[in-house]
Amino acid sequence: MGGQPLYLEPRLGRRLRSVLESPGWLHMLTDALGSPLHVVIPDQVVENVDDFRSTCGRRHLSGQVFFAHKANQSHAVLRRLAATDAGVDVASLGELQRALGAGFAPDRIVATGPKNPEFLWLAARTSVTVGVDSPEELEQLAALVRKYTLPRVRVLLRLSGFEAAGVRVLSRRSRFGTSVRELAALLDMIERYGDAVDLTGVAYHLDTTSVTEKATALEGCLLALEECRSRGLRPRAVDVGGGFGVNYLADGEQWERYTTELTGAVLGTRSPLTWGGHGYGLRNESGTLRGTLSLYPAYRPVAGTRYLDELLTHPAPAFGGRPLAELLLEHLYDLYAEPGRALLDQCGLTLARVLEVRTPRDGGALLVRLAAKADDVALEEHGVLMDPIVVPRGAERSGSAVEPVAVHLFGSLCLESDLITRRTVFLPRRPEPGDLMAFANTAGYCMDFHATRAQNQPVARKIAAWQEGGSWRWCLDDQYWPISVGGAQ
Ligand SMILES: Cc1ncc(COP(=O)(O)O)c(C=O)c1O
Known part of the structure; x- marks a missing residue:
């Protein structure tokens, strides 16, 4: 060998x-x-939801865990969860139909992601909470509600482009969500469309493994809620999205050794470790290693509920460095999470x-x-x-x-x-x-x-x-x- x-x-x-x-x-x-x-294995997903709930419960936080359905289209997983008090995050018309058909009551469903008019209509028709991505989507939703005399829809505003207090570090750019800089204009719309939409919270979902970036986003959401309250609006939920991750590997040393040897293989100092010299993002430029390893951190001890715990204990500089969980509890805010991958760990x-x-x-x-x-x-x-x-x-x-x-x-x-x-x-x-x-x-x-x-x-x-x-x-x-x-x- x-x-x-x-x-x-x-x-x-x-x-x-x-x-x-x-x-x-x-x-x-x-x-x-x-x-x-x-x-x-549907029973495992129930155990995983319970772990998320206990992580929040230990900090006396109320809220909901919404399974991000996109991560697996299994009927069994969905139906098993419908039999508990967990929620579900649906990202398409088909997923919403599935969730309703599996037995989820609308107050346990949140509709996220890019939406077509039919998806928005069914969400509004059935009184599902809508995670609104942009001012345009808010306008479209309000217009649908008015035109078809639908019930007033509960909405979460998905925000992005958060900045850390004191440091000009922008969180990574996203196609989704409205920049926090546009919050005032967005809240003007919420007030204008008050007959059609009911603001119940703010949200983010960041495609990053960095706890610090997510803590900045959560802190930004708390600041956004303060702005809402100063206008007399009363949203209570902060939705921290998904992205809690999974630890796939049994042994951290194997992972360390493998990535070190892969670097050697790319540099040609050992025998190849991939088909056709693939470098997983790394390359050899005249004996110098370039690029970045584009792999999931498969050995990831701080994943799932441990990641959530780390996020919740992170200090919030804009609030005197107090832990985020303490701030959520103080205001009696509900914490929503939408894990996909993490809820399916070992499933x-x-x-x-x-x-x-x-x-x-x-x-x-x-x-x-x-x-x-x-x-x-x-x-x-x-x-x-x-x-x-x-x-x-x-x-x-x-x-x-x-x-x-x-x-x-x-x-x-x-x-x-x-x-x-x-x-x-x-x-x-x-x-x-x-x-x-x-x-x-x-x-x-x-x-x-x-x-x-x-x-x-x-x-x-x-x-x-x-x-x-x-x-x-x-x-x-x-x-x-x-x-x-x-x-x-
Ligand atoms: C809005 C939203 N929530 C939740 C998730 C689930 O993320 P994960 O499976 O990484 O937990 C995603 C993933 O794309 C998402 O876009």
């Missing part, structure tokens, strides 16, 4: 570990339903069958082709580097030596770019045709967000799985309802 294997082992919680301990069951499922196959995996294992003539990494397209396992698309787990077919093979191997994982399209991973993956043993590769923790964005029917190949089926009396039960995702069927759920 040449050199030490560079593993990036996935972090596995109790449920994923238990599913993977049932290899016969996983093979039975893929034999019956085909490869690739997505498995979602599923994707199975793909090994079709072919070729040994290249140059003796390099094995060429492994899977019965899946790169779009079906979009970890690579999201820059998440994490090893699959080989689930051998049948009993452990006797006789064949268990030795680590390096492999390249290809998809089933006749496209050079259909690579399940662009990096060389190290596995503890050689996979064989018929084995399964289990990609853990794919529920957040990596199952259906990018799904295609390219080459008329199937979109992966999805099943919901739950534990009952010590064993795993399942049904097709769209057949799942959170009621007891024959003793299930």
Whole structure:
């Protein structure tokens, strides 16, 4: 193989570990339903919502956790959450219809993202809260309400372009939200359209992992609420969006080692670690490393509720350095959060069958082709580097030596770019045709967000799985309802 294997082992919680301990069951499922196959675990998402709630509860903060539906189109996850008191964040007409159909009452739904008139109409018609992106959208919404005599709509104003107090550092530019500099004009509109809209809060969602940037945005929202109050408006909610992140890897040292070695590979000081010399954003310019690593920080210990906790304890310079949570509590503001990826942590995996294992003539990494397209396992698309787990077919093979191997994982399209991973993956043993590769923790964005029917190949089926009396039960995702069927759920 040449050199030490560079593993990036996935972090596995109790449920994923238990599913993977049932290899016969996983093979039975893929034999019956085909490869690739997505498995979602709705009970895990409920546990994750509870963790978010307790994080707020420990600080005596009230509010709501809205699952960002875009991260996974699973019916089962949505219906399971509808059976709790969690909320849902919908970002399209279709998602809103799904949420209503799953049993969410409108007061547990927030409509965000870019909206077409039909989406706005249905949201207003059903009294869903609308996260308003721009003055134009506010105008459009108010016009719809007046024209079709709809009920007055609750709105959150999504803001952007926050500035840290004292330092002229702008938060990163966003296509979405209205600049805080335009707040006064926006509030004029709120007052003008008072018959059609009811301002209940302000919001932000920033596409960054930086807690400091988000703390600046949250502080900016608190200042915006003060401006509202000075005008006699009474919004009470601050929606901090999503982006709490997931810690995908089990071992921080493996991640450190891998990224260091990748740098070496780009500079040519060690053997290549990717297909075709791909550098994940890094490049070698005459012996000097240039560019930035464009990967998800797969080992991310401060993620999910720990990230939220860090945000809440962050000091707010504009308020004498007091922690943000204290300020929220003092004003009895409601804290809204819209986690997608973080709520789906440990909520599923994707199975793909090994079709072919070729040994290249140059003796390099094995060429492994899977019965899946790169779009079906979009970890690579999201820059998440994490090893699959080989689930051998049948009993452990006797006789064949268990030795680590390096492999390249290809998809089933006749496209050079259909690579399940662009990096060389190290596995503890050689996979064989018929084995399964289990990609853990794919529920957040990596199952259906990018799904295609390219080459008329199937979109992966999805099943919901739950534990009952010590064993795993399942049904097709769209057949799942959170009621007891024959003793299930
Ligand atoms: C408005 C809004 N809320 C929530 C989310 C969910 O983000 P994440 O899945 O990173 O938590 C997104 C993601 O794009 C978003 O745009």
